[in-house]
Amino acid sequence: MNTKRCIIIPAFNEEQQIASVIEGIRKYSDADIVVIDDGSADMTSEIAREAGVFVIRHPFNMGAGVAVQTGYKYAFEKHYDYLLQIDGDGQHHPGYIPNLFAIVENQTCDVVIGSRFLKNNEYKPGLLKSAGIKLFRQIIRIITGETITDPTSGYRCMNRNVFKYFTGDNYPSDYPDANIIIEMHRMGFKLAELPVTMVPNPEGRSMHRGIFKIIYYLFKVFLSILVILLRKKSNS
Amino acid sequence: MTLHQKIFAVFVSLAIFVIIISLVKNRKLKEEYSWLWLITGFVIFLLAVWYDLLIKLTVLIGAVTPTTTLFIFSIIFLVFIALHFAIKISQLSDQLKNLAQKVSLLEAQKVNSKS
Numbered sequence: 001m002n003t004k005r006c007i008i009i010p011a012f013n014e015e016q017q018i019a020s021v022i023e024g025i026r027k028y029s030d031a032d033i034v035v036i037d038d039g040s041a042d043m044t045s046e047i048a049r050e051a052g053v054f055v056i057r058h059p060f061n062m063g064a065g066v067a068v069q070t071g072y073k074y075a076f077e078k079h080y081d082y083l084l085q086i087d088g089d090g091q092h093h094p095g096y097i098p099n100l101f102a103i104v105e106n107q108t109c110d111v112v113i114g115s116r117f118l119k120n121n122e123y124k125p126g127l128l129k130s131a132g133i134k135l136f137r138q139i140i141r142i143i144t145g146e147t148i149t150d151p152t153s154g155y156r157c158m159n160r161n162v163f164k165y166f167t168g169d170n171y172p173s174d175y176p177d178a179n180i181i182i183e184m185h186r187m188g189f190k191l192a193e194l195p196v197t198m199v200p201n202p203e204g205r206s207m208h209r210g211i212f213k214i215i216y217y218l219f220k221v222f223l224s225i226l227v228i229l230l231r232k233k234s235n236s
Numbered sequence: 237m238t239l240h241q242k243i244f245a246v247f248v249s250l251a252i253f254v255i256i257i258s259l260v261k262n263r264k265l266k267e268e269y270s271w272l273w274l275i276t277g278f279v280i281f282l283l284a285v286w287y288d289l290l291i292k293l294t295v296l297i298g299a300v301t302p303t304t305t306l307f308i309f310s311i312i313f314l315v316f317i318a319l320h321f322a323i324k325i326s327q328l329s330d331q332l333k334n335l336a337q338k339v340s341l342l343e344a345q346k347v348n349s350k351s
Contacts, residue, residue: 036340055342059336070337077341173333 005031008071011088017171073219100157109192114155245284250276
């Protein structure tokens with residue numbers, strides 16, 4: 001039976017990087033590539049189409065979380081068995097793609113997350129970001145008992161059961177991070193991590209900018225976790 | 237409550253009624269949003285004409301003057317209206333997101349089948 005693999009690339013204003021990201025992926029995998037353009041103002045969609053990949057374009061910007069969910073919906077509709085997420089800015093080294101797929105495909109887990117922090121200490125995020133990641137790690141450990149070193153990583157691979165579940169209403173599309181890890185655990189999905197190397201953002205941009213945005217974001221994630229816990233109690 | 241105040245309160249409640257019903261009739265306001273306003277208009281009217289009820293309510297909530305009671309319930313009403321809107325906005329956001337995703341998927345299939 002033919003295993004259907006799909007690689008989704010959520011992208012927002014990545015015209016500079018998207019062609020090389022696609023090229024990089026093609027070196028390591030012949031899985032179908034889908035770019036989800038989250039309402040970019042630049043030529044991201046056009047460049048991706050020229051590279052010969054399937055492009056889905058949002059009519060307006062809705063956030064990386066929604067873009068990923070669109071990818072899940074597409075993969076579910078098209079009967080893919082396995083899905084891999086990779087960032088559109090070139091930060092994730094595509095060399096780990098075959099391993100990420102292999103780990104999920106040999107049924108040892110449902111989701112494998114590419115972690116920047118497992119093996120090498122080369123990647124050192126800024127002070128605030130580092131504190132945020134440590135905080136989420138603790139919360140996840142307290143609530144689920146699991147140790148996930150890189151809960152915010154967008155480099156992950158999963159089987160059909162997982163992405164099928166997240167096509168529904170229980171997907172926290174507003175900045176899905178630690179809250180989605182907890183939700184995965186709640187649903188009984190097995191999580192694993194694989195050490196990966198990151199390339200620092202070539203353009204120096206970050207998804208989270210400014211102190212107020214960061215505080216607001218943290219507040220939203222905490223609230224989301226609280227809601228998941230409340231639902232967990234009412235369901236059991 | 238002076239007659240002056242009573243007249244004003246009755247006028248306001250009747251005005252709310254007339255305006256809301258007119259807006260619903262002209263399809264500028266959906267019925268589902270009108271009922272909270274209509275109930276409130278009715279309550280203001282009731283409290284303004286039935287003075288004893290207003291006094292009992294004032295004592296119940298621990299206010300000093302009956303006009304305070306009217307004000308406080310107006311504020312509570314506004315809180316409920318705002319909550320009603322927040323609930324509706326949450327629902328609309330979800331629907332909009334799902335709709336936008338559906339549109340992007342359909343459009344993508346169309347473009348892909350052309351090329």
